[in-house]
Amino acid sequence: MAGVGNSNERRVRSKLIIVRSPLRISLGGGGTDLASYYRKHEGFVVSAAIDKYVYIILHDAFLGEILIKYSKLETIESIDEIKHPIIRESAKYLGSPVRNFELASMADIPSGTGLGSSSSFTCALLKAFHTYNQTFISPVDLAKEACHIEIDILKEPIGKQDQYISALGGINKFIFCKNDDVISEKLSISKDTLYDMEDNMLLFFTGFTRSASGILNTQDTKSKENDGDMINNLHVIKDIGYSSQKLLEAGNLDYYAELMNNHWEHKKKRSPDMSNSQINKWYSIGMANGALGGKLIGAGGGGFLMFYTHKQKQLRKAMAKEALREVRFKFDFEGTKVITS
Numbered sequence: 572m573a574g575v576g577n578s579n580e581r582r583v584r585s586k587l588i589i590v591r592s593p594l595r596i597s598l599g600g601g602g603t604d605l606a607s608y609y610r611k612h613e614g615f616v617v618s619a620a621i622d623k624y625v626y627i628i629l630h631d632a633f634l635g636e637i638l639i640k641y642s643k644l645e646t647i648e649s650i651d652e653i654k655h656p657i658i659r660e661s662a663k664y665l666g667s668p669v670r671n672f673e674l675a676s677m678a679d680i681p682s683g684t685g686l687g688s689s690s691s692f693t694c695a696l697l698k699a700f701h702t703y704n705q706t707f708i709s710p711v712d713l714a715k716e717a718c719h720i721e722i723d724i725l726k727e728p729i730g731k732q733d734q735y736i737s738a739l740g741g742i743n744k745f746i747f748c749k750n751d752d753v754i755s756e757k758l759s760i761s762k763d764t765l766y767d768m769e770d771n772m773l774l775f776f777t778g779f780t781r782s783a784s785g786i787l788n789t790q791d792t793k794s795k796e797n798d799g800d801m802i803n804n805l806h807v808i809k810d811i812g813y814s815s816q817k818l819l820e821a822g823n824l825d826y827y828a829e830l831m832n833n834h835w836e837h838k839k840k841r842s843p844d845m846s847n848s849q850i851n852k853w854y855s856i857g858m859a860n861g862a863l864g865g866k867l868i869g870a871g872g873g874g875f876l877m878f879y880t881h882k883q884k885q886l887r888k889a890m891a892k893e894a895l896r897e898v899r900f901k902f903d904f905e906g907t908k909v910i911t912s
Contacts (some may be wrong), residue, residue: 588629588702589911592695593620593903594679594686595736596774596868596877598819599834600812602841604730604747605787606722607794608805614747615812617758617819618736620903623679625691626910629699632673640675657693660724664716665700672703680898683780685869690733693717694907702912710906711755714738728791740906744816764822765902771824772879773886775857775895777850779873789842800840807837828864828879835866850876853893860889 596619603614632638637653639645645654653659658674676696682688694717701708708716717734721727732745735755742765746754760768793801811834818827835854839845846854850867853876857865861882868875875898880886887897 586630586912588627588699588909590627590629590695590699590702590907590909591624592627592691592698592737592907593740593905594623594625594688594691595620595733596686596772596900597732598742599815599830600809601732601869602730602790602838603805603809603812604732604745605728605791605794606730606751607791608802609747610749610751612802612806612809613749614730614745615809616730616732616745616747617743617812617815618732618745619742620736620740620906621686621900622903623686623898623900624903625678625688625695626676627692627695627699628675628677629703630673632671635671637671638673640673656725657689657720658696660720661693661696661700664720664724665697665704674699681780683873684776685867685874687733687737687869689727690717690721690729691737691907693720694734694737698907698909702909710738710740711735713907714753728787730787738907741904742819742902744812758816759820761822764819764824767822767824768819769901771881771883772877773883773890774868774875774877774898774900775853775890776875776898777853777867777873777895779847779850789844804837804841808834811837824879825863828862831864831866831877831879832858835864838866853890853895856889856893857886861885 598617598619600616603609604616608614637647639658641655647653650659650662676692678688680686694713697713697716714735718731721729731747731753735745735753736743739755742758742760743755744758790801811830814830815827818830854865857878861880862878863880865876865878868877878886
């Protein structure tokens with residue numbers, strides 16, 4: 572019948588697709604996942620996905636246009652006109668629908684807070700496009716595609732841990748090989764240790780948001796120049812990553828908390844923009860009110876302070892007095908997931 576078209580195609584394309592992708596906390600070794608370091612020295616990171624998500628909603632638009640909603644609103648007629656770089660390049664790379672689609676994004680926690688939201692966004696977006704196109708993609712291949720979009724195409728000076736932990740979920744160790752391969756393995760952590768981590772690890776939002784690119788640019792440039800101080804700092808951070816794995820798998824969380832503090836002290840040396848006087852003040856208040864250790868999550872300069880404590884009430888009261896908002900979390904073991912299709 573004229574005008575009806577392929578009934579199966581109409582059935583598939585009329586579906587609403589919702590994908591979620593978890594944010595993450597880095598537990599050790601962060602910064603050694605940049606190519607400027609791992610291609611010479613091999614990187615190692617322990618990372619965990621948490622139950623805070625970036626969501627992508629995708630379906631056909633009624634009118635013959637592309638409608639994109641994020642912090643801005645775009646109404647365009649072709650992919651090349653899309654201003655959002657990740658959406659534009661992902662759609663071009665996959666040969667995704669060139670007309671009549673509507674896409675919206677939202678997140679439990681805003682970008683620029685150190686929890687890997689940009690890469691979570693990329694993973695969710697790519698998964699949504701693959702679902703729309705009815706093409707299967709494994710979690711590992713999804714992470715590889717997200718890295719390709721962000722690092723190879725958009726030339727962002729970022730590492731690979733965010734894409735992999737968001738795609739895979741769980742609490743994993745990642746080895747970043749000199750030949751660009753990534754080896755992932757789930758940590759062997761007991762249920763009791765997991766419960767203790769969820770109970771005793773507290774996240775507090777500093778109120779500062781920032782782009783990671785500026786701070787990571789400094790690290791990336793110095794690593795490429797074989798700056799001795801930067802390379803030695805990252806060697807220490809990598810060793811802390813190895814120790815973090817051992818302590819977490821052994822359930823020695825109090826010792827891990829002390830290691831977090833050591834990690835933070837070394838991390839601050841990588842860039843003068845890593846911290847500021849206000850963050851240092853809050854960190855000191857946390858340590859004086861029951862925290863056994865802590866660090867700033869992400870590239871630095873803002874985002875979330877994470878502490879480990881057995882005195883949750885005391886620490887929460889002290890942070891509340893400083894008007895810092897707590898975000899409670901559990902670990903996510905599903906990774907990037909289609910919710911509706």
